[in-house]
Amino acid sequence: MRVTVDGREVEPAPGATVLEAARAAGAAVPTLCHDDRFSPSGSCRLCLVRVDGRGVVAACATPAADGDVIRTREPDVVAMARQVLELTVERLPREARELPTELAARCRELGVDAGAFAAAGRGLGRDDSHPYVHLDRDLCIACVRCVRMCDDVQGTFALTLAGRGADTVVAPGPGSWAQSACVSCGGCVDTCPTGAITQAGRQVAPVSPIAVDTTCGYCGVGCALTVHVADGGVDQITPDRRGPVNRGHACVKGRFAYGFATSPDRLTTPLIRDGDRLAPASWEDALALIGERIGGVIGRHGPDAVAAISSARATNEENYLMQKLMRAVVGTNNVDNCSRICHAPSAAGLTAAFGLAGGTNPAEDIERAGCLLVAGANPTEAHPVIGARIRQRALSGAKLVVIDPRRTELAALADVHLAARPGSNVAVFNGLARIMLEQGWTDPGFLADRADGLDILREQLRRFSPERVAQLSGVAPPALREAARLYGTAQTPMIIYGLGVTEHAHGTDGVRTLANLAILRGAVGTQHGGGVNPLRGQNNVQGASDMGALPDLLPGYRPVADAQARARCAQVWGCPVPDRAGLRIPEMFDAALDGRLRALYVFGENIAQTDPDSGHVRAALAACEFVVCQEIFLTDTARLADVVLPGASFLEKDGTFVNFDRRFQRVRPALPTPGSARADFAIIQAVAAALGGDLGCATPAAALDECARVAPLFAGVSHARLDREGPLHWPCRSTDDPGQPRLHLRSFATPNGRAQLAAREWLPPGEQPDEAYPYVLITGRRLTHYNAGTMTRRTPNLALQPHETLDMHPADAAALGLRDGAAVEITSRRGSVTATARLTSEMALGQVFMAFHFPDVAANLLTSAAVDEVTSCPEYKVTAVQLRPR
Ligand SMILES: Nc1nc2c(c(=O)[nH]1)N[C@H]1C(S)=C(S)[C@@H](COP(=O)(O)OP(=O)(O)OC[C@H]3O[C@@H](n4cnc5c(=O)[nH]c(N)nc54)[C@H](O)[C@@H]3O)O[C@H]1N2
Ligand SMILES: Nc1nc2c(c(=O)[nH]1)N[C@H]1C(S)=C(S)[C@@H](COP(=O)(O)OP(=O)(O)OC[C@H]3O[C@@H](n4cnc5c(=O)[nH]c(N)nc54)[C@H](O)[C@@H]3O)O[C@H]1N2
């Protein structure tokens, strides 16, 4: 297509609008209702242009046609646009023209002066009820951008237009904003062109001169954010439209929950234990003590008496240094990260099935999927930007199957919701596989050419009739059949899953039997999309594992047992690499209790609150001779340490994260570290020096370069390249390798290049309800808080959810004599906690749910020591409990 814009010929992309064509030619067409994050509404009429033969059109809503002659500067058309704008602003107060908004900019461009505005506002009032989102109705022009953002991007449908005629303005439903369905994604704030919707207590728009592009430090989605800095703190954070996963969207945490960074509770100086208390100390003293005590343990008990838990919140470069510290300086493979207690079964299961530890497909493939199968994941709360993309895809026609014991938001929207009992995944997935085989909803060509294990699987599936599956899982056979049909017959069905699959005594079996479905269907390792995709949790849990912060794997997933891999590291590091696999996190605690482990270095993980069976964890910490905790807050874990080192948050440092779909993305410092706190990168190097070692790697960029030399999987990744080209997917094996968004296109990375089907029996969970403990407690997440809550509880998110609840079915509550809001005591075989009952039909009978974000309702006092038999991932999703009114 060729068009002419103001005399200049251009070739816009196929399907471009007249506006896009004009902009491609560099013409400045004014817009007000337009936002490229959603489809054009053409309502503001500022983008009027003349197209020869087609008259005056709204450029944003008119498709360009080959040969169009577009004129954007015709005086009569510009005058029309000016009149439209004058009509728009005549009800706005004059101050509106002075605000740093799109509206004011359009007024200046089109020559609409203050006289066109009203002397005063309409007196429609404000709504300041919400902790983050404030509304000044007098500034609203009813352009509908906020509504479109809420509907078409976020998918919450919280906003409408209300009122009559000239007084029509946006409204968050019938009540106040705080009472509305708003999930605080900030999309409306971000798109509002007039200053009607703003962030509480902030300027209408970020005006600070310093804007730093970085990656969100909360969950694994990897949203690109811009941090606007003012007075040494954050002025605002806005989502970056160039972000490949978030595309200009964000959630309540990434967008608003940054207040923790400047909280007075931040650790600003090292602390050293002095009897019962932790006393402020100098870096010199803290590091000298670490050198002496850890050096002493190594001297007396050998290097394997020392272990480290590395941080999935921290950067790749910091994780690379941490594993190098343990292997090259201390001399042990005792290093692990919270992937162990999260998606270790994904790494193990996906490696066994397909040969690589990463999810197989990029987020973009959500939009290509004809059916989305979401199993044991609650993305609208835990990965909200992905949740929004899934919801939009389901609203635009894809089938949605949700497998979750709870009626989550996506379950409520699903074509089929299989409310499987906690711990029954293997039965359900096997049941689906059997129906798919019976019905011929498979890809025989793919199975013959690219997969192994069909015969053994077929034999195993004889034991999984829909009736037996119903018995094991509570899922009715017709629903199971319908789910199998939707997944089995859709074009490029995509599997997305979470901890409801992995955090079980048979979590790896869950991943394997789920992967079976994609293999049977031939929906993995193809150009078309689909695949098997874990929603990895922490901002950098993928990266922490990629960097080799794992007891059995070196950087790039090369086994410590592999002599060649060790030799490669030894050559680059200039020292031998220990060949015996180290301790996993749960094994570290056991080893501490039986005296094999004497010193523990905990970096950015709050194990006393987040690991299962907290009593056991605390005993293990107490049993260690020496515990170092590197934190940004004085957590429950830090309180139990001998030395506390003050680190830096993601807003304060330089490096990279790897998100859930294997993208390396840059993290850049926006704020100074508080007090004498230091970047974790520098701290780990100082600890190495205190132990007489030298980790090299002068900068984070140099550390990633070194990693690229030892790990062929990331050989082509560097800070320089990321700065130049933007995010890169691994595998990225050379500097001209563009990276692989979709894995396994030609062959699988397994030893024989074929996908491996797995025949697995269903086995009971580690703990089951009985007469004494008749309810099943599921633990998981809530939208507004994040894991241990150390960060989100120090932000206004606390106002959105001030305390933890125990979610339960109204009939269970009635049987116990509990009302909504009543105190309920929850007791497991290990401990007791008290929470407030929340009655909801999201829960099935006999099952209750709570999160672990609040230390005063310590879910992990209850959870058991049962772990996945392959990876030692804890069974957080199944705990037998009794309930009692308090
Ligand atoms: N807001 C927020 N976002 C977060 C986090 C947070 O703390 N808060 N944490 C981050 C981290 S570390 C992670 S790992 C991710 C986790 O993200 P998700 O995996 O989505 O989170 P969960 O809520 O733990 O569990 C998901 C679902 O599993 C279901 N489930 C429980 N048992 C079973 C079962 O036996 N079978 C099936 N099919 N489903 C089951 C639960 O009902 C729950 O809805 O979230 C990340 N994002
Ligand atoms: N009952 C129950 N328990 C669970 C789960 C569950 O579903 N149910 N889920 C489990 C899962 S999936 C996970 S991943 C774990 C998460 O458990 P944790 O990793 O313990 O949880 P976070 O709150 O993310 O804690 C990280 C700690 O790092 C600190 N921190 C943050 N950024 C930085 C940094 O840049 N540098 C330093 N030095 N410190 C930093 C924070 O203050 C915080 O205390 O919880 C697990 N626990």
Ligand SMILES: [Mo]
């Ligand atoms: Mo996690």
